[in-house]
Amino acid sequence: MPEGHTLHRLARLHQRRLVGAPVRVSSPQGRFAAGAALVDGQQLIDAEAWGKHLLHRYESGRVVHVHLGLYGKFTESAVPMGEPVGQVRMRVVGGSGFGTDLRGPTACEVLSEPEVTALTERLGPDPLRPDADQDRAWQRIRRSRRAIGALLMDQRVIAGVGNVYRAELLFRHGVAPRRPGTALSASEWRDMWADLLVLMPVGVRVGKMVVVRPEHDHGAPSYAPDRPRTYVYRRQGQPCRVCGTPIAHAVLDARNLFWCPTCQPD
Template identity: 60%
Template structure:
């Protein structure tokens, strides 16, 4: 599932391509057809993201809410428009480009009040200027749940997924099963600040890189990571491989139906 940086990156792209222009909206697949017809010819005011949710705003009272889920994707293309390929749920055509949405978990036309309800259910997003990390800390500091599970709970913290969860815990030497209430405020503040920086870099470059400069392949002489997710990471999808710092084997287990990765040596206490 795409993590929060992907949605913020998409919001930035759509803002640049469509904001302030009158757009054509359609649903070649047909599942969004009535809402698309209502929006067709309207002015695309702005795009924004909160966690893993994307919002396209049209006027004062119409918002398209998109959650990509596991399989959703947007593709952006220059004009002229081409025949749809695959099951295109929503197509937005602007002055110079068009974008096609395929396979989302949600693509729905909602009101600003419904947007507020969605956002009220989400925790603070490290990529938003209006984020309040105190809201997340208030829940974490009272919880017996592991910090690994809490970081993935979108009601606690919005936008963090499996990669950022594993990597930020490694970067700060935190055992993933540490109860939230045992984490300590200082370590929470380090986690938050690191997520803000790492996820902002993810928006900029379009991939997740978490390895510090001194551990990069060009410095250590190791082979670059070969993985469809791209990016240089310490533990994610590296189960059974040597830790880039201590050399011990990266461990994995299942937590809340997701794979968890960590170094038992570097994250021992």
């Protein structure tokens, strides 16, 4: 599932290439046809991200809300665009020679501003937003006996953190993923939040999650050919880049969990 930096990167692209002029919106697949008709031909006035949610605001006050989920993806193309390929839920064509197709999202819907407010009020602070308040997340973490590994993935606690950032953040701070939130200290949380404020903007800037410190960025390859190295994510059974202990794997709340038993002791 795309993490928050991907949505912020998309929002910046759409802000630069689509905002400020009327756009044509359609649904070649047909599943978003009614929603597309509500905003087609209107000026797009803003594109922003909150966690894993993308919001397109139109001059009428309507907002197109997209959640990519596990399989959603935008693909960009020059205009004129060719015939749609596959199940295109939404096509947006701007007057600047830029168009984009959306396939496979979990959500693609038109909301009113009150509905957008209700959505964002359910989300935790997003480290990539300037208005993010780390204390909102901390107040939920410090009162919870849930595992910190689960809390970091809960979008009501922190918006935008997914499985990769969760695994790598915990490793970088030597925190066992099953430690209860109540056992995390305030200073540990401040350091982790500060680290997110460094790591996630790098993801926005370069389009990849860069999480391994330079002194450890060597040796075993990354978990996929087009990805930077990770400390623990998808490295089960491989030696830890710091201590050599085999990386452990388990399932927590139906998501894969990776950690080093030595660097992240219980």
